[in-house]
Amino acid sequence: MLVSEVMLQQTPVTRVLPIWQEWMDRxxxxxxxxxxxxxEAVRAWGRLGYPRRALRLYAxxxxxxxxxxxxxxxxxDGLLTLPGVGTYTAAAVAAFAYGRRATVVDTNIRRVQxxxxxxxxxxxxxxxxxxxxxxxxxxxxxxxxxxxWxxxxxxxxALVCTARAPKCGNCPIRSECAWLAAGQPAPSYVxxxxxxxxxxxxxRGAVMGVLRATRMPIQRELFFAPVPELGDDGLDGTTFSESxxxxxxxxxxxxAPESQLERAIEGLLQDGLAQSREGGLLLPD
DNA sequence: TAGACGTGGCC
DNA sequence: TGGCCAAGTCT
Structure with a gap:
């Protein structure tokens, strides 16, 4: 439940499902x-997005x-102390994993309310x-x-009272909805x-993609090198997998401009999503 | 408290 | 094609 809730943060369930299954098996x-x-957690996270979540789940x-x-x-309160677990996830795990009474408020519940x-x-x-x-x-x-509840x-x-095209005709509580009664007024903000x-x-995402694709430290020059520089093997003779x-x-x-690449790499190092070793960059130990 | 933080499907 | 949006957290 904890793993799924963290994966589901800002991420559709259809994309979470296969990753969650692999994760729980492993x-x-x-x-x-x-x-x-x-x-390994970051690599197994794949392309789910917001990879810092993998790091926090690991922590x-x-x-x-x-x-x-x-x-x-x-x-x-105990759940809330865990890295990557905020008020939503703490309440969700307490309620759904342990049957506790906890006030779960996510974007769906907020919209229904x-x-x-x-x-x-x-x-x-x-x-x-x-x-x-x-x-x-x-x-x-x-x-x-x-x-x-x-x-x-x-x-x-998630299924009926959706953000874009709510299915009010199929809503079980349509007779009690203030918004519907008011004639579905438009949002007050954009x-x-x-x-x-x-x-x-x-x-950052693209750099992470590179780091996930190998366990070898990637020399910095490779991030900056223009495409034609990428031959059949590396600057030091190492061979590259197709991925x-x-x-x-x-x-x-x-x-990306060199300055932006520098900034992205610096940010990843800062966040612990990458580390420096042997003059190169790789996923954290 | 506003802004940073990934990714891909949908309309 | 491109903006919108998805079960948030942290600083």
């Missing part, structure tokens, strides 16, 4: 994961092994204390019932999208 327990180098596994006898904490109760098309850009209070007030008293409201938001092409994030070559081509195709 590391059935926190101790099993903690016994390996952190880089959480280490903390659980060292401080909790290898058992995932069952309380909201905004529509049904507040009558607005979308929740505010940032989570407010008022929303948390509302969710807490709506939550059934009994533990198992509250867990079911959390799952139900989240699922309603979400600002995240730029991607040309950003540091894109470059590594492919990732290097992907990075080079971005034609």
């Amino acid at each position: 590391w059935p327990t926190p101790a099993a994961l903690a016994a390996e180098p952190a880089g 959480a596994a280490a903390a659980i092994t060292a401080d909790h006898d290898g058992v995932v904490p069952d309380s909201f 905004a529509r049904v109760i507040s009558g607005s098309a979308l929740p505010a850009p940032t989570l407010s204390a008022a929303e948390m209070r509302l969710a807490a007030a709506l939550l059934p008293e009994e533990g198992a019932q509250s867990a079911k 959390n799952a139900a409201v989240m699922e309603l938001g 979400a600002k999208g995240q730029p991607w092409a040309g950003t540091d994030r894109q470059v 590594l070559r492919s990732q290097l081509r992907r990075l080079h195709s971005l034609m």
Whole structure:
């Protein structure tokens, strides 16, 4: 449950499923994961996105092994101490893994509340204390019932009360929806999208792609070298796998300025997603 | 508290 | 084609 909830942060379930399955097959327990180098977690994360989550999940596994006898904490507060576990994930694990009464508030629940109760098309850009209070007030008293409630409201938001084209005609509570009653008024604000092409994030992603493709340190020159420099073998005579070559081509195709590449690499080192060794760059131990 | 942080499917 | 969006967390 913990692994799935972290993977599901900002990530659609269809993309999580296969990675989660591989992950659980390989590391059935926190101790099993903690016994390996952190880089293995990052590599197994694949292209799920936000790879720092892999690092934090790894750190959480280490903390659980060292401080909790290898058992995932069952309380909201205990879960909250784990790296990469915020209020949503702590509540979700407490509720769904342990049947505890916990106030789960994710983007789906926020949207359902905004529509049904507040009558607005979308929740505010940032989570407010008022929303948390509302969710807490709506939550059934009994533990198992509250867990079911959390799952139900989240699922309603994910499948019916969706952001883009809500299926109000099929909604089981359409007669109680303030937003529908008000004639589905338009959102009061416009979400600002995240730029991607040309950003540091894109470059970081491409660098990570290179590092995941090999266990050898990648010399810095290779990140900066223009595509034609990539021959059949490396500057030092080492041979490149087809996957590594492919990732290097992907990075080079971005034609990122050297300063941006430097910045991206520096950021990855800073975040612990990469380390320097033998004059090259590779995933962390 | 606003901004950084990946990725790919959908319309 | 391109913006929108997905079960957030951390600083």
